[in-house]
Amino acid sequence: VRGLEEAITQSGIPIVGTVIWGVALLGAIALLSRRRGRWLWGVNLAAMALMLMLFVFPLLNILDVHRQLPLRQLAAEIVAQQQPNEPIMMAGLHKPSLVFYGHRPIFFAQRQETAIAYIRRQSRGQGDPPSMLVVGLGYKIEDLKLPPDRMTLLAEAGKYDLVRLQLPVSLPPQSN
Numbered sequence: 001v002r003g004l005e006e007a008i009t010q011s012g013i014p015i016v017g018t019v020i021w022g023v024a025l026l027g028a029i030a031l032l033s034r035r036r037g038r039w040l041w042g043v044n045l046a047a048m049a050l051m052l053m054l055f056v057f058p059l060l061n062i063l064d065v066h067r068q069l070p071l072r073q074l075a076a077e078i079v080a081q082q083q084p085n086e087p088i089m090m091a092g093l094h095k096p097s098l099v100f101y102g103h104r105p106i107f108f109a110q111r112q113e114t115a116i117a118y119i120r121r122q123s124r125g126q127g128d129p130p131s132m133l134v135v136g137l138g139y140k141i142e143d144l145k146l147p148p149d150r151m152t153l154l155a156e157a158g159k160y161d162l163v164r165l166q167l168p169v170s171l172p173p174q175s176n
Contacts, residue, residue: 004066011062017055020047070158071095074135075102077155077162081133087122088133091115092140106135115144116171123168134163146171 008014024047031039075098078088082104089107090098092115099106109115122132133154134141138161141151150169155162 004063007062007066008059011058013055013059013062017051020050020054023047068097068101070160071097072101073157074098074155074160074162075104077157078102078104078133078135081154081162081164083129083131085129086131086133087129088135089115089118091134091136091144093136098135112143119144119146119165119167119169120171128167131164131166134165135160137161 024043027043028040031037031043078098079102082088087107088104089109091109091112094108094110107118109118119132122128134144134146134151137159138156141161141163146165146169150166152164152166153161154164
C-alpha cells in the first residue's frame, strides 16, 4: 500500500514502541540489580499494556485506513459516475466494504464464467441499461476479454480499476 511506511513513520509509533521497551528494560535491570526479581512480572505486564494501548492499536488503525482507502475512493467514484439503473459488478474479488462505503448494490463475480454470464444477462432484452460499471483488479478485468472499444476507464484507486462497459457487448461463446 502506497504511503503506508511514511504514515507509520510520521505517526511516531516506532519511537513510542522503542521508548516503552527501553523503559521496561531499564526497570527490569533496576529490579534485578536490587534483587527484586519477583516484581519483573509487573514491569512486563505494564510494558505489554502500554504496547497494546500506544503501539498496537494505533498501528492497526493506520493499517486499516491505508488498506481500505482505495475501496473508499472507488465507492465515492461509483456514486459520482453511476448513471440511473446502471448495474455494478465487481470482477474477481468479493469486497463487501465497497457496498458499505458506496451504499449501492453490487454483483460480485469471483469466477470469470460468472462475470461473463452476468454481462450477457445485462445485454439482453428490451430496456436494458446502456452501460454497466465493472470494478476489479486491472488484470481480472483484462481476463474477461471484453472489447476494449466498449470500455472506458473511469478511475484507478490502488490496485483497483473502475470501468464503464457499453452494452450490448458481443462476447465469445461460452465453453461448457
